[in-house]
Amino acid sequence: MAQPNKISYFGLIKNGIFGENPIFRVALSLCPAVAVTNSLKGGMLMGVAVLFVQTMTNVTVSILRKFINPKVRIPIFILVTATWVTVSDLLLHAYEPAAYKQVGLYIKLIVAFAIILSRAELFASKNKVIPSIFDGLGMGMGFLLALTVISFFRELLGSGSLLGYPLVATKPVLIFVLPAGGFFAVGLLMGFFNWIDIKFFGGAGSSGGGH
Amino acid sequence: MAVMNEKEHARLIVSVSPHIRSDVSVSRIMWTVSIALFPALLMGVYFFGPRALFIVATCIVSSVFFEYLTAKVMGRPVTINDGSAFLTGLLLGMNLPSSLWSFSPFLIHVPIIGSFVAVAITKMLFGGLGYNIFNPALIGRAFLLISWPRAMTIFYKPTAAFLGFDAQTTATPLGILKEDGMNKLIEVFGTKSNLYLMKLIGQNAGSIGETSALALLIGGLYLLAKRYITWHIPVTFIATVAVVTWIFGGTDPATGKMVLFAGDPLLNVLSGGLMLGAFFMATDYVTGPTLRNAQILFGIGCGLITSLIRIKGGFPEGVMFAILLMNCFAPLLDRYVKRKPFGFRKEAAR
Numbered sequence: 001m002a003q004p005n006k007i008s009y010f011g012l013i014k015n016g017i018f019g020e021n022p023i024f025r026v027a028l029s030l031c032p033a034v035a036v037t038n039s040l041k042g043g044m045l046m047g048v049a050v051l052f053v054q055t056m057t058n059v060t061v062s063i064l065r066k067f068i069n070p071k072v073r074i075p076i077f078i079l080v081t082a083t084w085v086t087v088s089d090l091l092l093h094a095y096e097p098a099a100y101k102q103v104g105l106y107i108k109l110i111v112a113f114a115i116i117l118s119r120a121e122l123f124a125s126k127n128k129v130i131p132s133i134f135d136g137l138g139m140g141m142g143f144l145l146a147l148t149v150i151s152f153f154r155e156l157l158g159s160g161s162l163l164g165y166p167l168v169a170t171k172p173v174l175i176f177v178l179p180a181g182g183f184f185a186v187g188l189l190m191g192f193f194n195w196i197d198i199k200f201f202g203g204a205g206s207s208g209g210g211h
Numbered sequence: 212m213a214v215m216n217e218k219e220h221a222r223l224i225v226s227v228s229p230h231i232r233s234d235v236s237v238s239r240i241m242w243t244v245s246i247a248l249f250p251a252l253l254m255g256v257y258f259f260g261p262r263a264l265f266i267v268a269t270c271i272v273s274s275v276f277f278e279y280l281t282a283k284v285m286g287r288p289v290t291i292n293d294g295s296a297f298l299t300g301l302l303l304g305m306n307l308p309s310s311l312w313s314f315s316p317f318l319i320h321v322p323i324i325g326s327f328v329a330v331a332i333t334k335m336l337f338g339g340l341g342y343n344i345f346n347p348a349l350i351g352r353a354f355l356l357i358s359w360p361r362a363m364t365i366f367y368k369p370t371a372a373f374l375g376f377d378a379q380t381t382a383t384p385l386g387i388l389k390e391d392g393m394n395k396l397i398e399v400f401g402t403k404s405n406l407y408l409m410k411l412i413g414q415n416a417g418s419i420g421e422t423s424a425l426a427l428l429i430g431g432l433y434l435l436a437k438r439y440i441t442w443h444i445p446v447t448f449i450a451t452v453a454v455v456t457w458i459f460g461g462t463d464p465a466t467g468k469m470v471l472f473a474g475d476p477l478l479n480v481l482s483g484g485l486m487l488g489a490f491f492m493a494t495d496y497v498t499g500p501t502l503r504n505a506q507i508l509f510g511i512g513c514g515l516i517t518s519l520i521r522i523k524g525g526f527p528e529g530v531m532f533a534i535l536l537m538n539c540f541a542p543l544l545d546r547y548v549k550r551k552p553f554g555f556r557k558e559a560a561r
Binding site for chain 1: 316320324332336354357358359362
């Protein structure tokens with residue numbers, strides 16, 4: 001991870017989307033993956049918010065990395081994250097008030113997301129600004145992709161619609177819009193991604209274990 | 212054991228002494244439990260008609276099919292002959308209302324999805340028979356109950372007219388007890404003794420296999436006599452439900468407030484899925500505890516949760532959730548009651 005001279009920007013993006021996908025590979029920030037993914041719109045909004053906060057936090061932490069005393073680095077990272085969360089919170093509240101009602105509570109929770117803090121600690125505080133941008137973009141896009149896939153299946157199966165437009169005539173599988181179905185969807189998709197990794201890329205699969 | 216091949220079996224032979232071999236195998240146990248369920252199934256089919264048979268058959272066929280399919284896809288040896296998928300399908304089918312066999316609204320896919328969740332997700336994805344944490348048939352039913360809450364709680368009146376396809380919906384006795392109280396229940400069944408009699412033979416609304424307490428008791432006693440299950444879980448489970456519902460289950464018909472020691476333990480024991488759950492599902496070897504003391508605690512826990520849901524919960528019946536919740540605790544209970552070795556001291560262990 002911390003090999004500054006060997007980093008390629010494309011490799012960083014790829015690492016975020018596939019190699020260390022926040023949800024499906026390292027299993028961090030599963031709380032929003034279950035909580036806001038019962039509609040495709042909610043899941044995508046959350047993903048975009050995290051993409052924004054992750055990238056901006058990485059940039060800020062990377063710029064400030066020489067000035068941060070290691071003893072107080074965690075509170076500083078949280079403060080930086082909180083700043084950008086407030087920005088995205090106010091932006092969403094202003095431009096998407098309807099969707100904000102649904103995901104607003106969880107947007108504020110981004111401050112405590114494990115993935116943001118872990119990338120600030122593991123990458124941005126040890127690397128230059130440009131690689132940090134790409135790491136943040138990669139992780140954010142991996143998160144956005146994961147939440148989009150999960151919420152796509154949950155809305156399709158649970159409500160029989162996509163982005164609010166009804167598609168299926170029969171009664172949908174209600175459990176998928178409830179929290180229990182969120183766990184089913186995350187678990188099954190994680191297993192599916194592991195299967196692809198093992199079958200086609202010769203990986204070892206991951207069991208994960210975060211929150 | 213049926214799942215073991217010759218080579219693996221040879222590795223387990225450790226000594227030359229003459230050993231007594233038991234002819235008990237996984238498949239033998241599975242088929243015996245299926246036979247023990249037969250009386251209850253017969254009563255269900257008698258009272259609810261061919262619909263009930265179709266539902267159970269759909270569940271069995273799709274369970275075996277999904278077991279075959281997942282084993283093939285996952286590259287595991289196909290073990291459909293050991294009867295565990297058959298038993299899961301049978302139990303799931305007996306836990307569903309006969310009203311699911313309906314073409315408008317179309318509901319035939321519901322039991323098939325339930326079998327998929329039970330066999331493919333709950334059992335095979337966790338590693339196959341012996342590795343599942345939760346009882347597959349009950350997870351299948353819980354999934355369906357949460358996904359189709361309306362369809363899963365429409366119960367038909369038992370007609371006992373085998374070819375009569377006309378059906379009339381009604382609430383289960385526990386549902387009536389919860390909504391309208393004991394007096395209404397006695398009004399529906401005529402007299403109190405008639406109520407108990409109908410509960411015993413199974414002429415009351417409910418899931419296909421749960422209505423006849425007598426038939427389930429016969430099957431359960433058969434398993435006990437064959438020593439495939441022990442008394443610990445069923446007896447403590449049923450006794451706890453009886454005691455707790457007797458103490459806390461009574462309500463004053465005028466005010467609706469709780470009256471202590473005024474519940475009806477017999478009605479609660481004969482009602483709902485208690486007999487089916489206590490004898491056939493809580494006693495599952497894989498998902499329950501193995502030590503005797505732990506089994507007693509397991510049964511008491513099941514009984515407490517069941518009574519709690521019946522008296523205070525939003526659902527009229529809680530056996531399914533009780534067993535599933537206690538399944539989580541089974542390994543913990545086993546560890547908790549583990550006997551200390553002779554002469555064992557805490558200091559010495561460190």
